[in-house]
Amino acid sequence: LADVLVRFLPTDAGDAMLDGVPLERYEPDDLRRIVGLVEQRPHLFDTTLAENLRIGRRSASDAELAEVLERAGLAPWLAGLPDGLSAEVGAMGTRLSGGQRQRVAVARALLADFPILVLDEPAEHLDPVAADAMTADLLAVTERRSTLLITHRLTGLERVDEIMVLE
Helix, strand or coil: CCHHHCCCCCCCCCCCCCCCHHHCCHHHHHHHHHEEEECCCCCCCCCHHHHCCCCCCCCHHHHHHHHHHCCCCCHHHHHHHCHHCCCCCHHHHCCCCHHHHHHHHHHHHHHCCHHHHHCCCCCCCCCHHHHHHHHHHHHHCCCCEEEEEEEECCCCCCCCCCCCCCC
């Protein structure tokens, strides 16, 4: 579903529409400026934290990067990094925990300011307590935008407007 919404995959059946317009009518790059996807295993590049975030918006200042990391729940972690925003994250973010990688990807998406945000299993590989905390944090920081949260976990979803169960 997530890959269909950003046109990484075509629809097999039925219609996928945005504002009443079939997704196939959108150029893929145009659609990806509207719909942001934070994947289950987000891709981070073997460079600094700042450069990974600036993929969301190249012109972002260091202050804006720190602010978006705070919104994603990473301010204490950032404060503890000796190199701060210049910290290297490693290939595919190997120097970060799974939760940190996910939150960096969410921060990058928030920085890009997508009108629609798709979060695909953001808490999948976390223990139940951490997963519930991350879900609550993500729902809080995405309150003012259309957000599709794809999850197998039903706990912590009291704040969502609608729950759809797919089989």
